[in-house]
Amino acid sequence: MRPQSLTPLFAQVTSLPGIGPRLGKLVEKLAGPQVVDLLWHLPFGVVDRRNAPQVAEAQAGDIATLTVTVDRHIVPRTPRQPYRIWCSDETGEVCLTYFNAREDFLKKLLPPGEVRVISGRIDLYQGEAQMTHPDHVVPLEQRGSILRVEPMYGLTAGLTQRPLQKAIAAAMERAPDLGEWQDPAFVIRQRWASWKTALALVHNPTDPADLAPTSPARARLAFDELLASQLAIALVRHHNRTIVGHPTRGDGRLRSVALASLRFELTSSQRTAVQEIEADMAKAERMVRLLQGDVGSGKTVVALLAMLITAEAGAQAALMAPTELLARQHHATIAPLAAAAGVRLALLTGRDSQKQKRETLQGLADGSIPLVVGTHALVQEDVEFKDLALAVVDEQHRFGVHQRMALSSKGRAVDLLVMTATPIPRTLMLATYGDLDVSKLTEKPAGRQPIDTRTIPLERLADVVEAIGRQVATGGRLYWVCPLIEESEEVDLANVEERFHQLSARFPGKVGLLHGRLKGAEREATMAAFTDGRLAILVATTVIEVGVDVPAATVMVIEHAERFGLAQLHQLRGRVGRGAAKSTCLLLYAQPLGETAKARLAIMRETEDGFRIAEEDLRLRGAGELLGTRQSGLPIMRLADLIAHADLLQAARDDARLVVERDPGLQSERGAALRALLYLFRRDDAVRTLRAG
């Protein structure tokens, strides 16, 4: 149960004074549905209104708070002219200027003869002091309502600063005093204020320096958030360890047959990965291991060998892929090897016939099918396993945490192997999984050649098409990727289609088109024609980013490469260089290039190392954008910045580990405060494991 003291923070934002249904919707869109979300909406700027000169002393460009008498209104003759109101103090005159303002409104706001306090930016108009649309106009007795230093918040269309500031101030009123959840010695060493004081400081900056992520108050809040997430991860892991898994031990007989039928040797990092997985699976506690390997590093074989261990042990394994295409491809790779080993392997996707599906479900339920590859169709309710011992999840960042869990829950203490082709930088990894066990495939399979990567301005498109002509003439195969440019799918489609028609005109009958709108069967037919060489050029959107495996393709052309993120460019490039022949990647860009785009393209030319590229990507883009955070299942940090607070992340990890070691049930006094912290950051799931365990 969430502590009573937190209840006011988890009320709807509309429960705050002044927030009705209309504002409520806007605030929800901006920050979130509950009061606590407003606390986490931090200011990005400050406006200092402490400068209160006499009119004659007011400097152009300054923000000034003036106390003036309203002298006269100059009502414009046409609506296009500004409305001017002259005001003064004993030192001089200032002209307030409004565009498109209503006379009755202004007469009420600034009645002639009365004194008003106004605040805004001073500029000069024909040598006179002027203020255009003052930010604040109040009667003298309400002077106090103008904040001396005003926090500026990010807004959304229809919402202005003032109501948002008020809503956040009201939310702050609801913030309770909470017991200190940080290690007291650490807080003292950092010279940090308490949670509530830090929150107040962050929302009442007095100086631009207060806005820096490293300011003590912001750092404290970031650390709170990081600690909550690290503690949640550590608790869930601790809990998982206490559930007794089944040790899965194979005798190697199926694996040796499968290995013998491979037309290649495993690389040494593949062998190591298999050994690590084998050792994990043999333990009673659950495996949670990440198999990280660059595109083309050969993760699928490793997954298959892990799956065969379960078959040797008489149990079942499932491999879940994020797309239909990828599931089919994995199935195609694995099927001959499984067949060689004499193990039944099924494919389960949303497109199976009723009859096929019934057979598969039956075989999984009675255990006669030991291995299955599929899409998220695998986690549907009607899918039951006799004894699921291993779940392999490919390209995990495309699945939510929820789906991953759903597959694991189809068995008892299922071992989990997560494969990712997008190397996740260490910081993000730590933030997401804590200390997850990781196997890395660091070498490319033998015989691969480096990819020759070049950047070419789009003006030279004709030359590129010529060069491609030579490739096509000699039987080469290549990808041509068009980006998603516009918001609208229609326009994007028009772009790929236009390129398809142009290239088709030049290379009749040799060009195929692939995009997300095509029906599955159509896509497969095109892929098949490209795979067996009937088509030489595949014009595609980024649908080919993941999984497509045609070793004979040796050229990758990426149009408007400047619009792609690094991770995506790297994924796309990884579609070539898979065979023994030399491959080329042409990055076509539109001029002029921005700084970030320039840096990205330079890194692409410089390295093929996915781990390095992932680190650079994080540095260039920031953690939030990486991997398209929202669908990613990665935690969305509101207060912590994984780059600025990288050292705090380490400290939070260490602290969380220590807490779980000493007080796994969070029973101590600090433990109770830490429970509140978990609830505060909505890690209720982690608190639940305390009771269950």
Ligand code: ADP
């Ligand atoms: P990933 O999923 O890591 O991108 P895949 O598992 O799809 O890579 O493997 C890419 C290609 O490399 C496949 O055609 C696969 O058969 C091949 N392959 C895998 N391991 C090796 C190896 N050790 N030597 C040669 N080729 C390999």
Ligand code: MG
């Ligand atoms: Mg793969």
